[in-house]
Every structure is written in C-alpha cells, then in structure tokens.
Amino acid sequence: MSAATSSASANAVLAARGVAKSFVSGERKLQVLQDVAIEVLAGESVSIRGESGSGKSTLLHLLAGLDTVDGGEVRWGGSAKLDAARRGRFLGMVFQSFYLIPELTALDNVLMAARMVGRVGKTERARAAELLLRVGLAERAQHVPAKLSGGERQRVAVARALMNRPELLLADEPTGNLDERTGDEVINLLLQLCRETQTTLVLVTHNPAHAARTDRQLVLHEGRLGEA
Structure with a gap:
C-alpha cells in the first residue's frame, strides 16, 4: 500500500489489512483469501471484479462483518467492532437476489431497515416514501414484490440500503439477476444516489463497464x- 494511501487512513470508512479466509471441503483446506488489503475513503466508490468463485462474495461478507x-483485521470507521446494532446504522447492503420480504409492500420493505435499529415513526415513514420517490417507485409503494419487476425490486433494495443514512454501502453483484438495460439503470441509480449523499460505495461486479464507472477499480x- 502506498505511503499516500497509508497517510489517509484516518479518513478511511473501511479498511482491511492482511485478511485471510479459508474453508474446509472434505479433507482439503481451501484458501479463498490471503493477505487482502483494502482502504476506502469517505465518499469514494470502489469496484471489485474477479472470476466466478474467486471469493468476491466471501470478501464482501467479511467487509460487512x-x-x-481467519487472519488480519477489518476496521469500520476506525473501529474493529461492528455489532448488529452498529452495523444497521453504519452500513447498508444490496444483494443480487434482492432479499425483499414477500408479504410486505415496497414501502414496508424499505422501512425494515429502520425497524432493525428500532426507529419507525413519522420521520422514518416520510424518508422511506422520499427514497421510493428518488428511485422512481412512488406509485408502486403499496405493491408487494411479486407485483414488481426485477429492476423495480432492486430499486426497492437500493432504497432500503440507504434508509438509515449509512456511511458505507456494499453492493454484491446488484445487477446479476437483471437484463443488461435494467442493470445499467440500476448502476446509474446506485452511483448517482451514493454521490449525492456522499455515501461510500464498494461494488462487487463481474461487469467491467460497471466497474469502470467507480472512482477506483480492484481485481x-x-x-x-x-489494482485493475
């Protein structure tokens, strides 16, 4: 890591050093990650690409706490502690498979992020409605996921991830289940909202065009x- 990057550590929203992770498969030990280091500064967007099975999702799960x-450390805003309560406020996540609750409306799915940290009132409901407006789904707020397209579901997931005004947003192949045009629209939205809110973004993607749109690209x- 360069001296310039090291000197900026105080401004890092996310930092990892010497991270290692392995899994046991039968009698074999599979070393998935070794000596991984990453530092992401406030407001920065960083993409991580890699071949299928390279450990991208494993790394993102470690970065999300x-x-x-197995070795090394991850620090969030300078702290090595990230319990469930802090995680719900500090970071948001967007997954490939949306993970919306089928029985809940789009609005209530967004509000679930606030419920997880014990805050649901008029202010939170107004914010959830505003976020759905920002992602172009104000008129779909009372629809359950089954009534939404794949792109609309992912837009709900983006709104949910931003609900608690996180410092960090982690996105794991957010366009993996979408067609090319819809995927491009979701990436446009994700990058735009993160830049507007100065939310730090780590994007795991297999798409080089999407990766190229972030401030920094890693492989x-x-x-x-x-570095890519």
Whole structure:
C-alpha cells in the first residue's frame, strides 16, 4: 500500500489489512483469501471484479462483518467492532437476489431497515416514501414484490440500503439477476444516489463497464486483491 494511501487512513470508512479466509471441503483446506488489503475513503466508490468463485462474495461478507476473518483485521470507521446494532446504522447492503420480504409492500420493505435499529415513526415513514420517490417507485409503494419487476425490486433494495443514512454501502453483484438495460439503470441509480449523499460505495461486479464507472477499480485473483 502506498505511503499516500497509508497517510489517509484516518479518513478511511473501511479498511482491511492482511485478511485471510479459508474453508474446509472434505479433507482439503481451501484458501479463498490471503493477505487482502483494502482502504476506502469517505465518499469514494470502489469496484471489485474477479472470476466466478474467486471469493468476491466471501470478501464482501467479511467487509460487512457478517463473517469472521481467519487472519488480519477489518476496521469500520476506525473501529474493529461492528455489532448488529452498529452495523444497521453504519452500513447498508444490496444483494443480487434482492432479499425483499414477500408479504410486505415496497414501502414496508424499505422501512425494515429502520425497524432493525428500532426507529419507525413519522420521520422514518416520510424518508422511506422520499427514497421510493428518488428511485422512481412512488406509485408502486403499496405493491408487494411479486407485483414488481426485477429492476423495480432492486430499486426497492437500493432504497432500503440507504434508509438509515449509512456511511458505507456494499453492493454484491446488484445487477446479476437483471437484463443488461435494467442493470445499467440500476448502476446509474446506485452511483448517482451514493454521490449525492456522499455515501461510500464498494461494488462487487463481474461487469467491467460497471466497474469502470467507480472512482477506483480492484481485481481479486487467486485470493489476492490488486489494482485493475
């Protein structure tokens, strides 16, 4: 890591050093990640590309504090602690498979992020409605996911991820289940909203065109992360 990057560590929203992760498959130990380092500054957008099975989703889960590292450390806003309560406020996530609750309307799905941190009142409802307006779904607020297209579901997921005004947004192949045109629209929306709100973005994607639109591009290869 360069001296210039190291000197900016105090401004890092997300930083990882020496991260390693392995899994056991039968009698074999599979080393998925080794000596991974990444630092993302406030308001920056960074993409991570890699071949299928390279460990991109594993890395993102570690960066989200959803799994534990075998070695090294991850720090969020300078702290190595990220319990469930802090995670709900500090970061938002967008997944390939949307993960919307089928029985809830679009509005209530967005509000679930606020419920997870124990805050649902008039202010939160107004914010959820405003976010649905921003993602172009104000007229679909009372529709359940089954009544929405794939692109609309992902827009709801983006709104939900931004509900608690997170410092960091992690997106794991957010266009993987969408056609090319709809995927481009979702990436446009994601980048626009993050820039407007100065939300730091880490985007895992297999699409080089989408990756090229972020401030910085990284590639995961043979368990190691490097500049594209």
